[in-house]
Amino acid sequence: GQSLEQPSEVTAVEGAIVQINCTYQTSGFYGLSWYQQHDGGAPTFLSYNALDGLEETGRFSSFLSRSDSYGYLLLQELQMKDSASYFCAVRDTNAGKSTFGDGTTLTVKP
Amino acid sequence: EAGVAQSPRYKIIEKRQSVAFWCNPISGHATLYWYQQILGQGPKLLIQFQNNGVVDDSQLPKDRFSAERLKGVDSTLKIQPAKLEDSAVYLCASSFSVHEQYFGPGTRLTVT
Numbered sequence: 001g002q003s004l005e006q007p008s009e010v011t012a013v014e015g016a017i018v019q020i021n022c023t024y025q026t027s028g029f030y031g032l033s034w035y036q037q038h039d040g041g042a043p044t045f046l047s048y049n050a051l052d053g054l055e056e057t058g059r060f061s062s063f064l065s066r067s068d069s070y071g072y073l074l075l076q077e078l079q080m081k082d083s084a085s086y087f088c089a090v091r092d093t094n095a096g097k098s099t100f101g102d103g104t105t106l107t108v109k110p
Numbered sequence: 111e112a113g114v115a116q117s118p119r120y121k122i123i124e125k126r127q128s129v130a131f132w133c134n135p136i137s138g139h140a141t142l143y144w145y146q147q148i149l150g151q152g153p154k155l156l157i158q159f160q161n162n163g164v165v166d167d168s169q170l171p172k173d174r175f176s177a178e179r180l181k182g183v184d185s186t187l188k189i190q191p192a193k194l195e196d197s198a199v200y201l202c203a204s205s206f207s208v209h210e211q212y213f214g215p216g217t218r219l220t221v222t
Contacts, residue, residue: 004152031209035128042114042201042213043153050209087152095165096141100152 002026004088004101011107012078020073021087025043030091032064032071033098038084046073046086075106083108112136114214116202121197122220128190131217135183141165143178143211144187145201153201159185192221 004024012018024034031050035043048057049064049071061074075082083104090097115134123129135142141162145153156175157167161182170177174193179185189196199218203211 027172031210033211042215043211044213045210048209067141086176089152094208095158095160096205097155097158097166098211100154102150102152 002090002092002099004089004090004099006086006101006104008102008105009105011109014078014080016078017074017076018078020075020086020088020106022071022073022101024069024071024088024090024101026090026092026099028092029066029069029095030094032062033089033091034060034062034073035087035089035100036084037087037103043087051066070087078108080108080110082106114202114204114212116200116214116217118217119215120220122222123192124145125194125221126191128188129192129219130186130188131200131202131219133185133187133202133214135185135202136206136212139204139206139212140182141205141208142179142185143203143205144185145203147199147201147216149198156187189219192219194221197221 033048034046037043047062056103087103089098089100125153142159144156147153155168158165159179177187199216201216202214
């Protein structure tokens with residue numbers, strides 16, 4: 001079966017750095033994506049890793065280790081607007097089907 | 111570029127009634143997805159279309175849920191009859207590349 005594990009909640013202060021981990025067990029693996037979802041809003045795409053290593057996009061970076069079935073999302077210089085839920089999603093078929101984790105709720109405090 | 115459009119945004123029905131949701135994807139996006147998101151959980155894929163063909167519907171409860179994508183553009187998702195456990199947000203997404211999906215605002219369904 002498919003399973004993804006993420007911490008349910010993370011709290012950090014403005015300006016800090018936070019790392020959200022994701023471990024997965026899926027029958028197929030083509031890549032790991034990260035999505036952000038604000039309360040009442042739609043998920044929005046943040047990043048994608050198909051190969052091992054770090055991908056950087058502004059204040060956000062994402063890392064993947066395929067041998068460890070593990071990835072993380074790194075958020076730097078946290079801002080209040082970063083308070084949201086963050087989902088990792090494994091693309092587990094070549095056709096693009098993705099399985100999502102249950103999300104990590106990030107709370108940024110002043 | 112216009113985003114993914116969905117309607118209605120909210121719907122309240124009684125159990126055993128039927129309901130339909132509509133989605134218009136981003137122009138040029140061949141792949142369309144319907145997800146169910148229950149409060150506190152991640153989106154769960156119900157069905158994936160490539161143009162007007164079904165790629166994956168393994169998690170679609172076919173005894174009560176149906177979906178179609180006529181002409182490979184708009185799509186509708188129907189539930190008949192609805193159960194209390196169908197209360198959720200129904201998200202439509204579309205994609206051009208397989209790893210980046212664009213989501214619509216969703217339809218919040220409450221079944222009483």
